[in-house]
Amino acid sequence: MTTFLEFLMAAFLVISGIFGFVGSYGLIKLTNPMSRLHAPTKATTLGVGGVLIASIVHSLLSEGHLSLHELLITLFLFLTAPITANFIAKVHIHRHETRESLPRVGEDQDWATLATDAEIQSD
DSSP, rough: OHHHHHHHHHHHHHHHHHHHHHHHHHHHHHHHHHHHHHHHHHHHHHHHHHHHHHHHHHHHHEEEEEEEEHHHHHHHHHHHHHHHHHHHHHHHHHHHHOOOTTTOOSSOOOTTTTTTHHHHEEE
């Protein structure tokens, strides 16, 4: 059983390393900021998540009990990564887009941060 858990821990570390590599490669190679935003957020969530799962398995093997620190880090990571990505995307929209370059608001008016009241009422 211990050998199986060690292989499981190694697999999680390898998978998280692959996600970290792909995320950093995507951050460097993708062309625009909105595409570039996607790669590190997924790499952070999945890559660091794999390391934390491996750490949980290691604490079960070496100390014989479940460590809650990793679970709290995972919870914090899953809560903050999407919010941070949303903030970065909103800043990009506000800094690099004009009212003319954005698509029409249509029926869903909540996403259009640059729509005026007249545009909202006319749709």
